[in-house]
Amino acid sequence: MTLLEKGSRPSASPRTGGSPDPTATVSIATRSKARARRRPSTLTIVVLVILTGLILVPVATVFYGAFQSGAPGLPTSRFSLDAVLSVYASPKYLLSLVGTLAMALVVAALSVLFGAIAAWLLARTNVLIRSVLEFGLILPLFISPFIGAVAWYMLGAPRSGIINVNLQWMLGLPEDSVIVNISTVPGVMFVELLYFLPYTYMLIASSLRNMDPSLEEASYLNGRGIVATALRVTLPVVRPSVTASFFMIAVFATGIFSIPAALGLDTGFSPLAVQVYRKMTVFPADQPGAAAIGTLLFWFTLLGIYFYRRSVRNSRRFVTMGGKATRPRMVKLGWWRWPITIVFLIYGLLAAVLPYLAMILLALQPFPITDFRQMQPSLDSFFSVFKDPAVTGALFNTLWIGLAAPTIAVVLGLAAAYVAVREKSRLSGVVDYISNFPMAVPGIVFATGIVWLYVRTPLYLTLALLIITLVATYMPQATRFAATGLMQIDGSLEEAARMSGASRLRALLTITTPLVRPALMSSWILLFIFSSREVNEAILVAGPHSQPLSVLAWNYMSDGTLNLTAVVGILMSLVMLAGLIVARLVFRVRLSSAQM
Amino acid sequence: MTESGTTTAAPADRIGASLKVDGLRIAYGAVEAVKGISFSIEPGEFLTLLGPSGCGKSTTLRCIAGLEPASGGTISIDGAVVAGPGKHVQPEKRGINMVFQSYAVWPHMTVAKNVGYGLKGVPGAEARQRVEEVLDLVGLGRFASRYGTELSGGQQQRVALARAIVTRPKVLLFDEPLSNLDAGLREQMRFEILALQRATGITAVYVTHDQTEAMSMSDRVVLLNDGSIEQADEPREIYRRPRTEFAANFVGRANILPGVLTAARDGLTVAGIAAPVRAAEAADRSIGDAASAVFRSESVRVGEATASVENVWPATVERVSFLGRNLDVLYRVGDLEVRGELPPGSDVAVGQSVRIGVRAADVHYVPHESR
16 A cells, blocks of 8 residues: 555654654755755765665656657657657546546545544543544554455445345345445545545644643633634644645545555546556556556646645644643533444444454355355365465565565665754755655556666566665655654764764764664554555566565455455454564554654 | 862873864855854863854854864864864864763763763773763762763763763863753852863863853953954953943943044043043044943942042933842933942932942943944
8 A cells, every 4th residue: 555655654753752743744954954064975975866766767767658659668669749648638537637636635625524523532522432442543554455445345345245245135125236335436435534534633633732732721711612712723723734634645545546446446437546557457558658647647646745745844833842741621522422432433343343354254265255144164265375375475575575675764764864854965955855755656656667667677576676666665754754763862962972082973873873763663663564565566566476465465356256365464464463563562662643 | 079089180191282263264155154253272271152142152162173164264273273274174083072052961871871982992991990080070970870861950961071071182162061050050060160170171162151151260251243253351351341332231231322532532422421421541543433431330339429530420310120139220311321230228219310420440432333
């Protein structure tokens, strides 16, 4: 789920707490004193070159590809306007663009609405079992949206879905009557909403937490009631984070491939991201066309990121940090506590409980049986999956990716953040900008560029290339975590080391690195989860021997063997769970909403 | 710090270096923070860079430390150029150390580790002994195994101090080290730092915006304003004979009456005052004709005390505020305001007409600055 994962952690504050800016994807360099040192350091140059090759070149290649006449690497391919014209001037694609954007904006608006209400209720009212509800809201973050979508396909597919098949006989409805159909535009939007909601909730909740409670107290003392205070004081103060989360979700939803693709949204309208995939893979492939659609998508995600960054920058103006640790006044809900708590529980049911029940149920069937009356509990699916040699390979690939991509990304992110936060050359701003750039590029579009760029190299279809792709994709998160960590370390701590006779390197290794380690650990764990469930890019970049579990699940799903898909989905969840447990018990890193 | 501690920490080889700053300029893009300043420090001297925030004093200090590149001019330590055209000796190679405003005590290390950090290359046993010695010197011997964050502000400041002297630097830099402490502790630390510097003989450059710190600790004060030196002198001299209106205002409270110098340059014609304001010393040619008469508020006399005084004016008492140790009195002389000090028991009332006066010996002239 690259798209989601990509921006998913806009708010990277390390566990050390008291982190100033959870919503920060703002340009770091502009924040530090704008001091221009004449010569950029070697580190700056090295980081700049790596980031350019990792991020900018593949994106540029998408544009190059859009102006080619044939497949990448083909000697007969030459400059041509055909692909661009056929996409940019075709009513079919323009209509699809309008549909994609409309869907994205509606999903973003609804996520923000529900996310803001949930954040306010959890932060300012006496809801029942608050910590349980909060856990329920962030739990879906640890489920891959792709797996969630797959599970919802099992539940709500028009003919074979568990809900339809079983309600038919339970309610005595005629066969073939469709009660829910998840493979529709509203269905896709529903699933997107389920898995995007935690992000808007977290962004808005963190800005509510950072708000100075005396602003609300002053409103109460001026005779305003609960509603007036919430709407006229609280909402304006958190508005920048509301706006920021709106644009963030709009960008994810515009470029997301996995959810509509997994739900099989393919009749009549399909989002542009799905069309990119189809043009790349379905015979007869039209790679220049895919690249051209990619560029079309890119303009809008870029615009969204522009607005996103602008609102995040504004958020610093409003939210007061490091204020007194007084607790805001808690609104008493009265009997409303009950229905509100039930609504939260229903969300948890829809986003986490039902999907996993469906997957476990299907994984225990020898065939994709969805009718409760015909179910035959068996472990055959597990056996057949584990007998498939592709599975062992995919498991190892996933582990490899999960270990290598976060490690490289964290190290590179630390270097980039160091340049952006500590170095004072003009190029630090450029480094900061490039490292945040992948947020604006939908995963499947970036993957198109990667394929085009590397198709003639020995790296093509290897695991290494997939890891390189993911490192580029996760640079925004890795840089953000490290930068937040670095910004909390006063520069004089490093300078004191230099004054005590330490070289730059010794200061970096003995002072800076130990102090940012908690931030780097959180970053690593998060990226581990992201990369072990990634599908948006892997689907195009992985070869037959480098496919991870997510792509395997996708293949089983395309074959219609939902029982096997379920087994792989459970396996993926177990890998992620193992990662979290190791993080918690071995490295003492806790992921909680406060730090995301 | 105990007397015995002081003596053990002053081996003969620990003598400070001389430092010379020549035409130092520091620019950030188009903004020039330090505009070509020069001063020098003798070995073992305690020099303070004093000035309001934004005057370039901290920047100058960081430039001496090597943490900030110079845009022009040279800095040399014991005659060896450490910063100059095409030359920038890395901070760790300059043989200096620094105490930071934020203390910069590393939170992931114990006090002993913090202090011993700079003793890389010193054999273990000797390093341990030196750390112990320095910690005893600053009175933190008992806290060696604590973590920096478990200490109070004053204790952290002592750790920072110990860490800065343990490497036996030739020059010790202080960047507003006391500004985060509360008033009582600040005064105590002032004396401790000074005693330590005297005992070790390390050359010290101290940056502060607090004139009391500057006055009480320094051998010499370099008063900076807006990137340039206003005056570099001994503390008493700056107080007694400020050379500019800024210096008069920044150090102590001064009355500044603008006017025009008489032909003999020993009187200043001030609008609204009948007789020229006299000073004991005639004004230097270099200060021009438009000048200001400067005198301290404690030099202002009232009533009978004005009997044998050269400058006497009729005044009305406009405001009296009780400051505990004395009364701060604002007099009006024509259109001018004059501030004076009276003992707390004095019998003055607002609106009262009085005669006030200043001895010519307490007045001197500075160039007039039009604001």
